Amino acid sequence: MTFLAVNNLSKRYPKAQGPALDDFSVMIKKGQRLAVIGESGSGKSTLLRIIAGLEVADHGSVTFKGQAVLDPTQKLVAGQDDIQLIHQQFKLHPFSTAAENIRRPLLLYDKEYARERTDFLLRLFGLADKKDRIPKELSGGEQQKVAIARSLSLEPELLLLDEPFSNLDIRQKRGLLEELEEIFDEIGLTVLLVTHDLEDALAVAEELCVIRAGKLVQRGTANELYRNPENHYVASLFSRLNPLPNETDKYLRPQHIRVDESGHVLTGKIVKCQFHLLYNRLTVSIANSPTTWTVFDEKRTLHVGDNVNLSYSGEDILQIAEE
Numbered sequence: 001m002t003f004l005a006v007n008n009l010s011k012r013y014p015k016a017q018g019p020a021l022d023d024f025s026v027m028i029k030k031g032q033r034l035a036v037i038g039e040s041g042s043g044k045s046t047l048l049r050i051i052a053g054l055e056v057a058d059h060g061s062v063t064f065k066g067q068a069v070l071d072p073t074q075k076l077v078a079g080q081d082d083i084q085l086i087h088q089q090f091k092l093h094p095f096s097t098a099a100e101n102i103r104r105p106l107l108l109y110d111k112e113y114a115r116e117r118t119d120f121l122l123r124l125f126g127l128a129d130k131k132d133r134i135p136k137e138l139s140g141g142e143q144q145k146v147a148i149a150r151s152l153s154l155e156p157e158l159l160l161l162d163e164p165f166s167n168l169d170i171r172q173k174r175g176l177l178e179e180l181e182e183i184f185d186e187i188g189l190t191v192l193l194v195t196h197d198l199e200d201a202l203a204v205a206e207e208l209c210v211i212r213a214g215k216l217v218q219r220g221t222a223n224e225l226y227r228n229p230e231n232h233y234v235a236s237l238f239s240r241l242n243p244l245p246n247e248t249d250k251y252l253r254p255q256h257i258r259v260d261e262s263g264h265v266l267t268g269k270i271v272k273c274q275f276h277l278l279y280n281r282l283t284v285s286i287a288n289s290p291t292t293w294t295v296f297d298e299k300r301t302l303h304v305g306d307n308v309n310l311s312y313s314g315e316d317i318l319q320i321a322e323e
Contacts, residue, residue: 002063003030003190004051004158009060011046011214020046021057022214030157033184033191035205037198037237043214044194048160051192052085054078064158084151085160088167090143092135098122098146099131105153121149124183141172148180152189161193165200177203198237210234232320241318245289249321254281254294256316259302264309268293273304284308 004027011021020043028034036044049055051062053069062069064083072078079085092101102121106114122128125145135143144164151159165173181203184191193204201208202222210217210225210233218230229235232251241251245266259282271292272283279296286293295310302308 002027003032003065004028004192005061005063006047006051007061007063009047009050009062010058011043011050011055012058019043019214021050021060024060024211024214024216026209026216026219028190028192031188031190032207033193033205034207034209035193035195035201036209036211037195037201038211039196042211044196044211045162046214047211048085048162048192048194052079052083052160054085081154082156083158083160084154084156085162086148086151086164088163088165090135090147090167092143092146092150094135097132097134098127098138098142101135101146102150102153105150117153117155121152124186125149126179139172140168141176144168144176145179152187156189158190158192161191161195161204163195164193165195165197173200180204210237229318229320235318235320240294242293242295243291244317245286245291249319251318251320252293252312252316253318254296256312257293257295258311259295259297260309261311264311266310268308268310270302270304270306270308273297273302282308284310286310 006024006026009021009024010019012019024043024047036047038044046055050057051069053071053075056071056073069080093104096104099118099122103114103118106117122131127142127145127149130138130142138146165176168176177200191204193201195201207219207221208225209219212233218225218234225234226238232241235241235251239253239255242254242257244250244252267287268284270282271285274281279298280300280302282295282297282302284293284295293310
């Protein structure tokens with residue numbers, strides 16, 4: 001039995017130029033972590049709200065463990081405890097402590113169970129020493145951990161994450177992602193993440209699903225999508241694409257271009273040099289062509305105005321259509 005089955009979902013909002021979702025389908029196995037990645041407005045958040053039972057689809061269905069997920073027109077209180085949705089806004093109660101925020105969904109449960117469950121989640125998320133602090137006394141990453149821990153208080157089987165790390169700085173996000181990966185592995189949680197950030201998707205998910213304008217474009221592992229992209233859009237999620245001069249639909253990624261080596265294929269002149277964490281990013285004007293390429297200089301030895309030789313392997317050429 002498929003754990004979560006999203007079948008032919010379509011949704012259009014009034015006055016919108018196009019559909020939020022257009023015949024979108026996806027299946028998820030129990031314990032799997034899948035990331036849906038796409039640009040803003042591609043339908044990612046709408047997808048999660050329908051799966052969570054908080055939004056009404058125009059067409060299609062969602063089944064969870066073989067049972068239909070009821071939408072707000074079919075259920076008095078929208079949503080269900082087994083499926084929890086986390087937004088990018090933490091939505092913590094500002095005057096409640098971390099422990100109280102985590103315990104809040106358990107107010108109607110047995111007090112001993114609520115205490116044990118809260119203590120377990122505080123330990124799991126490394127928040128035991130922060131349990132008496134209110135949200136403004138916690139860092140952004142700690143607040144997000146409280147929000148996720150709160151969503152797990154009811155022991156859901158499916159966690160939906162809607163751009164959950166976009167409000168965090170790079171340092172906070174990096175640490176949180178590493179912790180969450182270990183936590184999800186430990187408890188075997190099924191996770192569906194939607195994001196526009198490839199790095200977030202790669203850190204959390206085992207498989208990627210690309211969405212564009214409400215449509216499923218391609219699904220597979222990161223390696224499969226990187227090496228065999230369905231089209232230009234999927235390929236461009238992983239890196240810039242350099243068009244081959246005088247060729248149609250043929251591209252090279254910057255990381256596949258070697259600079260100033262013998263046996264060069266093209267020559268060019270550096271017109272821009274930008275410092276990045278692991279390399280200098282060069283903009284190279286290709287000789288006898290209007291084409292410019294993005295090239296990486298890991299040794300940081302080249303400068304604006306330098307002439308360079310560029311070589312590459314034919315095996316690294318991507319032949320992909322625009323759409």
